[in-house]
Amino acid sequence: MTDDALDQMAILAGALPFLKRYDDQIVVVKYGGHAMGEEETALRFGRDIALLEQVGVNPVVVHGGGPQINAMLKRLNVKSTFVQGLRVTDEEMLDVVEMVLAGPVNKQVASSITRAGALAVGISGKDGGLIQARKLTRTYRDPDSNIEKVLDLGFVGEPERVDPRVLQLLIGADIVPVVAPVGVGADGQTYNINADTVAGAIAGALNAERLLMLTDVRGVLGPDGQLIPEMTVAEVKAGIEAGWISGGMIPKVETCIYAVERGVKGAVIVDGRVPHAVLLELFTGQGAGTLIRP
Numbered sequence: 001m002t003d004d005a006l007d008q009m010a011i012l013a014g015a016l017p018f019l020k021r022y023d024d025q026i027v028v029v030k031y032g033g034h035a036m037g038e039e040e041t042a043l044r045f046g047r048d049i050a051l052l053e054q055v056g057v058n059p060v061v062v063h064g065g066g067p068q069i070n071a072m073l074k075r076l077n078v079k080s081t082f083v084q085g086l087r088v089t090d091e092e093m094l095d096v097v098e099m100v101l102a103g104p105v106n107k108q109v110a111s112s113i114t115r116a117g118a119l120a121v122g123i124s125g126k127d128g129g130l131i132q133a134r135k136l137t138r139t140y141r142d143p144d145s146n147i148e149k150v151l152d153l154g155f156v157g158e159p160e161r162v163d164p165r166v167l168q169l170l171i172g173a174d175i176v177p178v179v180a181p182v183g184v185g186a187d188g189q190t191y192n193i194n195a196d197t198v199a200g201a202i203a204g205a206l207n208a209e210r211l212l213m214l215t216d217v218r219g220v221l222g223p224d225g226q227l228i229p230e231m232t233v234a235e236v237k238a239g240i241e242a243g244w245i246s247g248g249m250i251p252k253v254e255t256c257i258y259a260v261e262r263g264v265k266g267a268v269i270v271d272g273r274v275p276h277a278v279l280l281e282l283f284t285g286q287g288a289g290t291l292i293r294p
Contacts, residue, residue, distance in 0.1 A: 019056070022209060028199055030214060031214050031272075043115070044275065044276070050113050053174065057282070058171045061178045062195055062199040063105060063178065063180065064101075069096065073096055088152070094155045106124065121178065124180040125179060128165065133159055133185055139151065158191075196255045199211060201258075210267070216272065219288075220245060220249060229290060230291045230293065232292075266293045
């Protein structure tokens with residue numbers, strides 16, 4: 001037997017305890033960032049998700065698509081308006097967002113998984129009443145008057161309720177659901193929703209074993225700049241209060257906290273730039289980011 005074959009056997013043997021742990025468990029994976037536009041990276045992600053399904057895990061993928069939306073807005077000569085650093089989604093932009101997220105991006109992600117050998121179906125949060133949304137409200141303090149004002153971001157929403165029945169039907173049929181982060185209000189109004197937020201809400205509604213948040217950073221870094229492999233919810237809240245968890249990391253850890261407080265066993269901010277990051281996180285003892293647990 002060759003050394004390569006022995007190495008492969010050792011890898012399989014080492015993965016066995018993790019395979020048993022996640023057998024028939026739900027794992028929600030948030031997939032997004034610039035890697036979605038790189039064909040080889042997208043195909044590798046599809047193969048990894050297909051492998052999860054084939055070894056008995058029940059993956060659910062929630063994707064973003066910011067770069068693809070920006071590219072389409074540029075092609076259509078639709079200008080973005082920002083308020084306090086947040087993009088306003090007016091009616092014209094909402095049409096573009098839904099077209100891109102629930103159209104080509106959603107189908108490309110589903111196709112990459114299907115090509116790799118698993119059966120994947122792309123849906124949006126509007127299908128089957130999956131995500132009932134409400135308008136997202138944000139406030140800010142005017143620096144001149146010191147008066148707190150409400151930001152009107154247009155048709156930007158947040159999940160109000162998740163009905164997981166359509167996802168459970170797909171999972172029960174051994175189909176990988178691929179969800180575009182678009183929801184619908186009680187009055188039928190469509191809303192654009194942050195993909196991280198949708199992933200956390202879905203993970204909580206499904207009582208998932210794991211929520212994996214693929215991102216473009218290593219994970220949560222401590223005050224010394226070193227990666228923190230594991231944190232409790234209380235430690236994360238203390239880090240935010242102390243100020244060393246800041247900026248764009250705050251909404252990510254808040255999504256993890258939201259999911260964990262609703263029954264998800266653990267949420268992980270994963271460095272999606274690492275090849276096979278999802279498999280490393282689930283099937284080895286090393287991981288590729290920061291695990292947040294109760």
